[in-house]
Amino acid sequence: MTISLIFKIAAVGILVSVLCQILKHSGREEQAFLTSLAGLLLVLYWVVPYIYELFETIQNLFAL
Amino acid sequence: MEVMTVGILGIAAVLLATQLKSVRSEYGTYLILAAGILIAFYTVSRWGTVLQMLKQCTEWLPVDRVYVSTLLKMIGIAYTIQLCAGLCKDAGYSAIAGQIETFGKLTILSLSLPVVLALLDTVHVFLQEGL
Numbered sequence: 001m002t003i004s005l006i007f008k009i010a011a012v013g014i015l016v017s018v019l020c021q022i023l024k025h026s027g028r029e030e031q032a033f034l035t036s037l038a039g040l041l042l043v044l045y046w047v048v049p050y051i052y053e054l055f056e057t058i059q060n061l062f063a064l
Numbered sequence: 065m066e067v068m069t070v071g072i073l074g075i076a077a078v079l080l081a082t083q084l085k086s087v088r089s090e091y092g093t094y095l096i097l098a099a100g101i102l103i104a105f106y107t108v109s110r111w112g113t114v115l116q117m118l119k120q121c122t123e124w125l126p127v128d129r130v131y132v133s134t135l136l137k138m139i140g141i142a143y144t145i146q147l148c149a150g151l152c153k154d155a156g157y158s159a160i161a162g163q164i165e166t167f168g169k170l171t172i173l174s175l176s177l178p179v180v181l182a183l184l185d186t187v188h189v190f191l192q193e194g195l
Contacts, residue, residue, distance in 0.1 A: 002069060002073055002102050002105075003069075003072070003073055003076060005098055005102065006073065006076055006077050006080065006095060006098060006099055006102070007076075007080075009080075009091065009094055009095050009098055010080040010083075010084060010091075010095060012091070013084045013087070013088055013091030013092075013094070013095070014084070014087065016088065016091070017084075017087040017088040017091075020088070036088070036090075039091070040090070040094075043091070043094045043098075046098075047094065047097065047098050047101065050098070050101050050102065050105075051101055053105075054101055054104055054105060054108065055144070057105075057108050058108055058140060058143070058144055059140075061108060061111060061112055061115065061140065062111075062115075062136050062137060062139060062140025062141075062143075063133055063136060063137065063140075064137055064140050064141070
């Protein structure tokens with residue numbers, strides 16, 4: 001759970017940057033932008049549940 | 065022990081983030097955000113053990129429950145604010161971090177006001193009797 005998330009995000013980052021370079025050089029600017037957007041959504045899809053769970057735990061722990 | 069995993073997690077995230085920052089800067093920020101959240105999981109679990117012991121100590125002491133829960137709230141607010149402000153500063157937006165910190169300080173101040181009022185009331189009662 002823990003360290004694999006870090007490596008997944010790094011892998012998505014590298015993949016998106018490579019894809020964007022290729023798409024940029026082949027002249028498709030907007031698809032490059034869409035690819036980076038897709039990468040962003042994927043990373044958010046992974047990270048947001050953790051953020052929610054963390055703040056839920058903090059709320060229960062400190063009775064906020 | 066968790067100390068190892070937290071240390072390795074931090075170093076791995078920082079190394080990958082510096083690599084990604086040069087290629088695509090926003091992924092460095094996502095990586096640091098994810099690492100911060102994961103390390104915060106370990107910190108919160110450590111907080112859990114500490115607070116359990118604190119609760120047992122306060123049960124024996126003649127301390128009013130309200131003050132202990134206010135203290136707990138303050139600790140929770142301080143920790144969350146410090147975590148979020150730190151992440152915002154890392155992303156390079158120190159203005160937002162400053163806003164969050166100011167809000168946190170004022171929230172803690174507003175939480176502590178009833179306690180101060182209670183103290184002033186007791187002092188006032190003593191002064192009335194004295195004169």
